[in-house]
Amino acid sequence: MNFNLTQIPDRTKKPRNHGLTMVMDKGLSLEEAKNFLSVASPHVDILKLGFGTSFVTPNLRQKIELYQSANIPVYFGGTLFEAFLIRNQFDDFVNVIKDYGIKHIEVSDGSITIPHAEKCGYIEKLAKIATVLSEVGSKDAEHIIPPYKWIELMNAELGAGATYVIAEARESGNVGIYRGTGEVREGLVQEILTKIPSEKIIWEAPQKAQQLYFLELIGCNVNLGNLAPHEVISLEAMRIGLRGDTFHLFLNQ
Ligand SMILES: C=C(OP(=O)(O)O)C(=O)O
Numbered sequence: 001m002n003f004n005l006t007q008i009p010d011r012t013k014k015p016r017n018h019g020l021t022m023v024m025d026k027g028l029s030l031e032e033a034k035n036f037l038s039v040a041s042p043h044v045d046i047l048k049l050g051f052g053t054s055f056v057t058p059n060l061r062q063k064i065e066l067y068q069s070a071n072i073p074v075y076f077g078g079t080l081f082e083a084f085l086i087r088n089q090f091d092d093f094v095n096v097i098k099d100y101g102i103k104h105i106e107v108s109d110g111s112i113t114i115p116h117a118e119k120c121g122y123i124e125k126l127a128k129i130a131t132v133l134s135e136v137g138s139k140d141a142e143h144i145i146p147p148y149k150w151i152e153l154m155n156a157e158l159g160a161g162a163t164y165v166i167a168e169a170r171e172s173g174n175v176g177i178y179r180g181t182g183e184v185r186e187g188l189v190q191e192i193l194t195k196i197p198s199e200k201i202i203w204e205a206p207q208k209a210q211q212l213y214f215l216e217l218i219g220c221n222v223n224l225g226n227l228a229p230h231e232v233i234s235l236e237a238m239r240i241g242l243r244g245d246t247f248h249l250f251l252n253q
């Protein structure tokens, strides 16, 4: 840190196993990615190349190498996994993962329906070649999953070999664990936390009010995901009580 300030809560240190900030890159140029890393690298734990952008983005290999050389694991958004799956190209997906030297994989069913035993089978298979993050929740706002079901799904996916479960919100933060307005489904979140350790959950929380909710509920070392690249530094300040919203949260602890 740049100068001495007392009463700053203890953040876990990189490489962290909790307190993670997961960032979504949905199309930064190589130069933008370099600039982004020059300021935010110490505060980025994992980087998602959002949805199908990897298929389209130029310089994909260099971008992946850039993040990896900064010791930041990269993975393809689960939507890409689903895009391969629905085209019966699971083996091609695995080959792409290997070809690009990717070590983290998201398994999701946000856009398609996969029988859950089958989803767990993919998690089990992929956990043999990489660290699996599995996502629970639908991208369809009409598809409401009751809390007991979220818990069942998360437990089964962790049991199948996922290292983390991601709680769906999309980039917009208005599905899954949130209402259409972006408001947190608090009962759902609190019920999930009675059964699943918070260290194992990455909460997608693209909006500031959502990040604040989880910081107040779980503390500065909550795992948060779908951060926009330009908001990483401000999140880090907010995590440790250096933004108006969290100013009093960690004082005199
Ligand atoms: C970007 C993705 O996920 P989400 O919408 O959950 O952020 C994705 O699935 O690729």
Ligand SMILES: O=S([O-])[O-]
Pocket: 051, 052, 079, 139, 170, 171
């Ligand atoms: O696939 S997306 O846009 O969440």
